[in-house]
Amino acid sequence: MTPAARLQAVIDLLTEIDETPRPADAVMSAYFRARRYIGSKDRTAVAQTAYAILRRHARLTWWLEREGRTATPRARVLANEILAEGKPLATVLELFDGSKFGPARLSPEELALGRALDTHTLEHPSMPEAVRVECPSWAEGPMRAALGAQFAREMEALLDSAPLDLRVNPVKANRESAIKALSRARIQAQPTRWSPLGLRVQGRPPLATVDAFKEGLVEIQDEGSQLVAFAVAPKPGQQVVDFCAGAGGKTLAIAALMNNKGRVVACDVLAGRLKRAAERFRRAGLHNIEPHPLTSERDPWVKRHKRKFDRVLVDAPCSGTGTWRRNPDSRWRALGPGLDQLVPLQASILESASRLVKPGGRLIYATCSMLPEENEGQIAAFLESHPEFTVKPVAEVWAEEGADSVPAEGPYLRLTPARHDTDGFFAAVLERKADEPVTAAESGAAGDGAEDDAAELAAG
Incomplete structure (x- = not known):
């Protein structure tokens, strides 16, 4: 041309x-x-x-x-x-x-x-400063509240194109063997700063044609997304739910950290996405993943499986402000629900998913947003009505996993492009009290099970 x-x-x-x-x-x-x-x-x-x-x-x-x-x-x-x-x-x-x-x-x-x-x-x-840093008017107030004096610096970092990160699949490889496999395809990769399984690739090579990718040694996943999976801290043999699994990126990371042992239930209201994710699960050689479509966050399956899971990840639908490096058009184009719809939906999803957590288990809430309404605000509101849950600081989770460095200040995981060179992410780890009694509502009053079964059959 x-x-x-x-x-x-x-x-x-x-x-x-x-x-x-x-x-x-x-x-x-x-x-x-x-x-x-x-x-x-x-x-x-x-x-x-x-x-x-x-x-x-x-x-x-x-x-x-x-x-x-x-x-x-x-x-x-x-x-x-x-x-x-x-x-x-x-x-x-x-x-x-x-x-x-x-x-x-x-x-x-x-x-x-x-x-x-x-x-x-x-x-x-x-x-105007907001124009110079490409911040839309609907997000300027919340972003300034979240970033404070770092508003301009962080917004400028969101103008850059995102790097290409890979996650090594520990079921099939380690960092060294993956780097060697990629080098055979003339792809240069370096270990990421925070994720012990992350690799950052130079340029934009056609990974779909590379053996290391086709054989499941690596998956494309931003380093920040990898760290959310590490915050789940799943153990081999545990029962885990990825409540909003989507295309399955974090599901893959969680299942691999469990070394193919135990059970990971990948839930989503979009059955087609789960079906397409099945090919990624197969390529990664992971057999401990069980896809399960939901009709909504209130699907009867949730009530029937209350208090049965060690870990429940809620990677909630959000504004996606943390991914503006990858999706610059999403600043200006309303292609999904706005904040006025997202915030109550997130609260409803978190409320419903919390029922799945067993005593002593953990509920992990995450978004790829940088807005307080979707992050700290949601956790504060949830904890106010759920005293049976307490915050487990991310630093404690990292220490339990033997991590050398913690990419967090305070109790939550807050990742930003300028500070961490990742997409913007938020994650909170909430632990259910081990000695919390079962309430009358949770014990299942007469007829609850029959109503659930009938509802699920009606939903197909």
Whole structure:
């Protein structure tokens, strides 16, 4: 592809992202699948430019609105070429050349915009701080409350692209053997700072074609997500539930830490995701995982299995603010429920899942959010109504596991891009009192079991 054709492809791709109610990465995958004639180097160049523009959305939009323009895909691409890429207008005119596969020539209005932006840079002294760090208005207050004086530093770290992390599967390999296996495919990997099973890979190699991946020696998983699994601290032979398993990343990590012994029940309300995760379980050589779809967080299965599990992980659905490095478009596009819906849903999930924890067992609540409402606020509200649970500081969990360093200050695990170079994560470990008596409600009043069975049969 010519440089002009690549630029037109970026415009087309951004248009599809704007018009399709799906995450940008899914739209990009579909876009390139439908255009297999685009070579790998061109795909990489187009995707990188599109992602760069998504990461600069607020700043580019600020400039366009300053000049009285609408932030269309074409206008954002034009502004990005001048403001962020530093190209003089004369060079940009050569790209908007009206060729067969290139962008149409600039209109008089666009030419005037180009002249107004020419010689400027992406940031401007009068640009508000929230715009400069790409923080949407709905998240600015909560993010400032969570980050305090580190607001700008952490938000700037969220502008970077995320590194590619792998988790070594201890059932099949260790760090040294995995590094050697990857090196045979000319992939360089270094141990991560915090996770004892983590590897950070240089670049973006095609891992799906690499033997170390196909044979289950490694899995793609951010180091922060790995640390959430370590916070669960499962033991071989235990009974564990991953209550919101999704695609199964943390389920895999937990099952591997148990050395394929015991039982891990992977639950989710999206049965299709669990079905697709089964291939990951097979590739990893893990046989202690039992997928179990739920109709909702109040599925009758929960009541029938109350107080039967040593560990229950609630990786709750959340705003995903901690993953903005990977999903820059999610700052600006409402593709799921908002905070007003998420916060009560999280509380309901946590409440229901807590019933599964046996006396002396642990309930681990986690999100990939950095917002207090979804994290500390949820734990405080839960503990107020559940005195049978107490917080177990993450440092104590790490000490029990023999870890050398603890990536936490205070009782909870709070990970951020600037401090830990991971995605933003939160995890709290709650322990149920070992001598807590069974309540009348939990003991199962007459008819409870029959009602549960009937409800589950009705749900299919």
